[in-house]
Amino acid sequence: MSLDAVTGAAKAQMPEAAAADFIHSLFKPAHILVAISGGSDSTGLLAALAEHLKSLPNSGVTLSAATIDHGLRAEAADEAREVAALCASLGIPHVIRRWQGEKPKNGIMAAAREARYGLLADIAAEISANVIVTAHTIDDQRETLAMRTARLNEGEVGAGTGIADAVLFDRRIWIVRPLLGCRRADIRAYLDGRGMPWLDDPSNEDVRYERVRTRKHLSLEPALLSLPDASTARAALSADAAAWLEAYVAVHAGALCAISRAALAADEAVIAYAIPYLAAVFGGEPYGPGRERMRRILDFIAEGRPGRRTAGGVVFDLRRDGLYLMRESRDIRPLVLAAGADGIWDGRFRIVNHEAAAIRVEAAGATGAMEFPEGLPKGAVQRARAVLPKAVVGDEGAAASVTTAPYLAPFDRFLTRFNLTFANRLAACLDREPYVPPPL
Structure with missing residues (x-):
């Protein structure tokens, strides 16, 4: 077809x-x-x-x-x-x-x-x-x-x-x-x-x-026999953005997105396509920030001066070596999972409970101890570590036995065919399996 x-x-x-x-x-x-x-x-x-x-x-x-x-x-x-x-x-x-x-x-x-x-x-x-x-x-x-x-x-x-x-x-x-x-x-x-x-x-x-x-x-207007087709251009943009991801973006622990400074000089259309999706994934939302807020973020990035902005629950940390994205530490709600149950925590991680009792999943906060590669900005690492999930069981808060996998909120529920190439590349960045290919 x-x-x-x-x-x-x-x-x-x-x-x-x-x-x-x-x-x-x-x-x-x-x-x-x-x-x-x-x-x-x-x-x-x-x-x-x-x-x-x-x-x-x-x-x-x-x-x-x-x-x-x-x-x-x-x-x-x-x-x-x-x-x-x-x-x-x-x-x-x-x-x-x-x-x-x-x-x-x-x-x-x-x-x-x-x-x-x-x-x-x-x-x-x-x-x-x-x-x-x-x-x-x-x-x-x-x-x-x-x-x-x-x-x-x-x-x-x-x-x-x-x-x-x-x-x-x-x-x-x-x-x-x-x-x-x-x-x-x-x-x-x-x-x-x-x-x-x-x-x-x-x-x-x-x-x-x-x-x-x-x-x-x-119904009051003349019926059209055809409509403009923007999907072909969208699929091409998805492919360009996937190549941009592969060349310039690394994801650490599913919580810290590192974008090299060279990436920010890429085609404006590619950046305007990719950044909102990255914001949605790291903010745990099905959509990126609204148009006006996203426009302010893109203008901030284009200006190139180091600093931090927040939008859509995401911190945009622009430094001399590149741009870092991670979840804001506020408004992260805990998730209670019954024995053997699974669920989505904070829109960012799918958690499977392997315990015989209920568990509580919350932000790691100051207790976060996940290891990150050397050379990353310490402040960005600290913020990313604090918003990783921590699963506990029992009154004493013992570590629970769980399986954790990143969840791509803008794609894992509904993924349009014209975004598939980009979504697959981003899934690979997060060590997720590729999406099911179309049957046609």
């Missing part, structure tokens, strides 16, 4: 062509799990894939489907059963899974997305599927770019790359969007032509949601 095919950079695709393109691009054998809600987009995706596979009796591709009931609407359970009936009529195995537990009062859409992908990944593991597909369209892409543009401050340009064609979820499985170059109107025409109905989710008309408001606003 070409990058243009999924971004709509050339022209809108028909769903049949998009499905054929996607199946052709897959490494075989493959087992596809289709996320289907019953709406027109996901129904069209399932139908187009099933139709194309019927013409390829020895394709080496298996098709399954899953519906996630978020438990947010009373009608959702009945709708899921309708989807199950559709899948049965097509001879496609189907699973229904419900999002259990208490739902958040704020950020419900983001929480539902996290839950949905987690449940889909679990289902994929259970049935040995190696790729999940979702039915995002060029209309969704247009809405996303419009929302991101609306959030830019006055004078800023560029809304980023929009929806990625493929995303690695939780280091486990790739989620691919085969219809990202297709228009919703064409998908519905495809279904109408085959006499296939679809369900309409009333939340798609609820103007409390930003996306719905954006969709209604965009």
Whole structure:
């Protein structure tokens, strides 16, 4: 599947062509799990894939489907059963899974997305599927770019790359969007032509949601057959930044990032790409500091005068020999892990508890004793040592038996394909295994 095919950079695709393109691009054998809600987009995706596979009796591709009931609407359970009936009529195995537990009062859409992908990944593991597909369209892409543009401050340009064609979820499985170059109107025409109905989710008309408001606003403007494709340039920048990492950056104990002074004379675009991601990793956040704060940090770095700044929970320590990044020592919360449990501490380390009792993970502080290489600035080493994890068990605080591994907050949960090269290079710097390669 070409990058243009999924971004709509050339022209809108028909769903049949998009499905054929996607199946052709897959490494075989493959087992596809289709996320289907019953709406027109996901129904069209399932139908187009099933139709194309019927013409390829020895394709080496298996098709399954899953519906996630978020438990947010009373009608959702009945709708899921309708989807199950559709899948049965097509001879496609189907699973229904419900999002259990208490739902958040704020950020419900983001929480539902996290839950949905987690449940889909679990289902994929259970049935040995190696790729999940979702039915995002060029209309969704247009809405996303419009929302991101609306959030830019006055004078800023560029809304980023929009929806990625493929995303690695939780280091486990790739989620691919085969219809990202297709228009919703064409998908519905495809279904109408085959006499296939679809369900309409009333939340798609609820103007409390930003996306719905954006969709209604965009409906008043002329529809586009194509959208600018920034993903190719982003992938190239990722590769350039990966080479910059390899040449100039060293990471010590997963807590101290040392960037040589020569690195700071590199292409401004590479530095503006890499530094926010490094800040996110060493600050334990999925995103780097906000645009204005990051701009101030980049200006500080460009000025070249030794000094220190903080942003996003990270200390930027600029010295004559280079730039050092480490976590600020404040606002580091302890983590309690039950016997045998694992969890993410401070967004920076995954800790596995090997004790038969609960443990407490906290910042090492003044008791930190991790060894660092000679020649590093003593102040930077001291700050980095203090923010490493310390795991204790029992009332007397005996050292606990744990496994500790760096966690890359901006990549380990959601990693877009166009950031993969940089993410793999950074994982290597932190002695982590490479990310799962895309299945296409």
